[in-house]
Amino acid sequence: MNDSTKTSERPVKPKPRARSFLIALVLLVLTFWAAVRVSFDLSTFWEVWSNPIWSKFWPIPWDWVFTKENTFDPLIETLQIAVASTLLGCLVALPVSFAMSSLTTPNKVVYFISKTIMNLVRAVPDLFWAKLLVTAIGIGAFAGAWSLSIFSLAVMVKLFSETVDAADPRPLEAARSSGARHLPAVKTGVFPTVFPSYVAYSLYIFELNIRASVVLGLVGAGGVGRVIETQRQFFRFDRILGLLIIIFGIVWVIEQISVSLRKRLV
Amino acid sequence: METLSDTSIPSQRPPEPKTFHRWFIALPFLVAIIWSVVGLDITLSRLLAAPGDAWSIIRQMIPPAFGEVYERGAVGKIFESVYIAWIGTIIGAFVSLPLAFLAAHNVAPLWIRSPIRQLFNAIRAVPELILAVILIPVTGLGAWAGTLAIGIHSIGTLGKWACESIEDIDEGPMEATKACGGKWVTGMRWGVLPQVMPVISSYWLFRFEINVRASAVLGMIGAGGVGSELVSQLSFRNFPAASAVLIMTMAVVLTIDTISAAVRRRIIKGAETTDEESRTLEAITDLTGIRS
Numbered sequence: 001m002n003d004s005t006k007t008s009e010r011p012v013k014p015k016p017r018a019r020s021f022l023i024a025l026v027l028l029v030l031t032f033w034a035a036v037r038v039s040f041d042l043s044t045f046w047e048v049w050s051n052p053i054w055s056k057f058w059p060i061p062w063d064w065v066f067t068k069e070n071t072f073d074p075l076i077e078t079l080q081i082a083v084a085s086t087l088l089g090c091l092v093a094l095p096v097s098f099a100m101s102s103l104t105t106p107n108k109v110v111y112f113i114s115k116t117i118m119n120l121v122r123a124v125p126d127l128f129w130a131k132l133l134v135t136a137i138g139i140g141a142f143a144g145a146w147s148l149s150i151f152s153l154a155v156m157v158k159l160f161s162e163t164v165d166a167a168d169p170r171p172l173e174a175a176r177s178s179g180a181r182h183l184p185a186v187k188t189g190v191f192p193t194v195f196p197s198y199v200a201y202s203l204y205i206f207e208l209n210i211r212a213s214v215v216l217g218l219v220g221a222g223g224v225g226r227v228i229e230t231q232r233q234f235f236r237f238d239r240i241l242g243l244l245i246i247i248f249g250i251v252w253v254i255e256q257i258s259v260s261l262r263k264r265l266v
Numbered sequence: 267m268e269t270l271s272d273t274s275i276p277s278q279r280p281p282e283p284k285t286f287h288r289w290f291i292a293l294p295f296l297v298a299i300i301w302s303v304v305g306l307d308i309t310l311s312r313l314l315a316a317p318g319d320a321w322s323i324i325r326q327m328i329p330p331a332f333g334e335v336y337e338r339g340a341v342g343k344i345f346e347s348v349y350i351a352w353i354g355t356i357i358g359a360f361v362s363l364p365l366a367f368l369a370a371h372n373v374a375p376l377w378i379r380s381p382i383r384q385l386f387n388a389i390r391a392v393p394e395l396i397l398a399v400i401l402i403p404v405t406g407l408g409a410w411a412g413t414l415a416i417g418i419h420s421i422g423t424l425g426k427w428a429c430e431s432i433e434d435i436d437e438g439p440m441e442a443t444k445a446c447g448g449k450w451v452t453g454m455r456w457g458v459l460p461q462v463m464p465v466i467s468s469y470w471l472f473r474f475e476i477n478v479r480a481s482a483v484l485g486m487i488g489a490g491g492v493g494s495e496l497v498s499q500l501s502f503r504n505f506p507a508a509s510a511v512l513i514m515t516m517a518v519v520l521t522i523d524t525i526s527a528a529v530r531r532r533i534i535k536g537a538e539t540t541d542e543e544s545r546t547l548e549a550i551t552d553l554t555g556i557r558s
Contacts, residue, residue, distance in 0.1 A: 034349035080302035
């Protein structure tokens with residue numbers, strides 16, 4: 001009883017170890033070194049308002065922006081790239097994801113090879129793919145669609161194979177115990193339970209692709225980025241600003257539709 | 267006996283559900299797909315020719331000319347990309363952390379959190395590359411434009427993630443500080459921050475991984491880093507050098523991913539799972555995606 005009346009001592013604060021200090025010091029030095037290398041310069045922020053370049057952003061030439069050939073045709077091309085590459089990437093991703101999941105993989109060799117290839121593909125940023133394919137198969141929307149297909153394949157298999165991993169194994173076991181071969185067993189035992197997330201992920205990939213396809217044109221892979229790149233070379237930032245407002249308005253609307261569809265699915 | 271014989275009667279299959287209406291749901295998707303395929307002029311012959319073209323480029327890429335790009339200073343360029351990502355992540359983290367507290371619905375009033383949420387959404391909607399396009403005329407070509415672009419974009423995502431983890435907290439500690447007479451700031455410092463810091467710092471690391479890829483890309487439009495190297499090698503059609511740059515970039519990206527994932531796991535799960543052997547195993551898992 002009298003134990004509880006005693007004021008308890010505060011526990012001693014654990015002393016930080018020497019190793020923690022060392023790590024902190026190394027990180028701090030690295031950060032300073034990095035800051036020097038990227039010419040870290042906060043004065044940009046207060047000098048930015050006196051920068052004469054701002055006058056080039058304003059006023060926005062709306063009559064130039066609201067024309068078919070300047071904005072809407074490239075924008076439609078952008079949307080088409082996003083739709084086509086989502087389709088191709090996600091279709092190919094379906095069998096690859098099943099091969100890449102430890103639950104449904106046909107054998108270890110397929111599993112290993114597909115995992116390794118997909119990890120390597122994902123290690124290359126999407127615009128590097130675009131630039132590579134533009135060089136390989138020529139400037140234009142076709143190369144852009146290919147590069148986004150590859151990238152959506154890589155992202156999709158990562159997301160979807162993890163969903164398949166987490167699927168309920170019992171229907172698959174039931175199908176196998178009734179003597180089904182591998183493919184029919186996967187088709188009836190796993191596929192129906194993961195199909196809704198497949199569709200939801202496809203929509204998510206579509207959103208990613210729309211954003212990515214806006215910038216594809218900066219490396220010559222078609223879409224509305226091509227217009228941005230051209231105007232950038234002429235220093236017509238007023239036109240770029242007008243274009244960007246239109247683009248992100250439309251991208252935002254499409255995303256909201258896609259997000260609301262996804263919410264209904266999952 | 268009556269009940270037993272019941273089971274021997276073959277039960278009737280339930281009628282299959284009608285699936286006709288599904289076609290109406292699929293119809294807009296089909297129309298969109300056909301519209302894009304026709305609009306992009308994707309024909310089967312072009313589709314089949316593309317892998318051949320790509321293959322001829324790949325053949326020219328072997329063997330990669332590591333020596334040549336090393337002499338051109340590609341290693342420094344790759345590290346410049348990493349520096350850009352690191353400083354950009356730090357800028358994003360520093361700005362987003364206080365803003366996230368003002369955006370979470372359980373700790374901030376409506377009038378302040380809704381504009382900040384809109385700010386996060388607006389920032390996230392604009393890709394880094396577009397930010398860099400706007401920033402390059404202001405700051406000039408170079409690494410600082412890329413750093414700012416990455417920093418600003420990171421504010422959006424990091425702010426959103428941090429805000430969501432603040433909204434998930436156990437509100438007990440916050441109430442306790444309030445009961446002791448603590449002010450709002452005290453409640454945040456002692457009631458909220460200790461709970462969310464592990465999650466938020468692992469988000470920072472995760473964002474750093476993403477930013478390394480993003481800063482590599484930013485070089486392609488002249489915002490510093492390895493992208494410019496790849497672009498110039500590809501435009502000279504010097505494929506062995508381009509593949510060397512590509513392989514070096516992949517190596518750095520994968521190394522950073524692996525280290526960062528290991529640190530993140532250590533932050534979230536704590537030290538108990540990280541004896542020497544399981545650490546190595548988990549690093550292999552991160553690199554190859556193969557669980558043993």
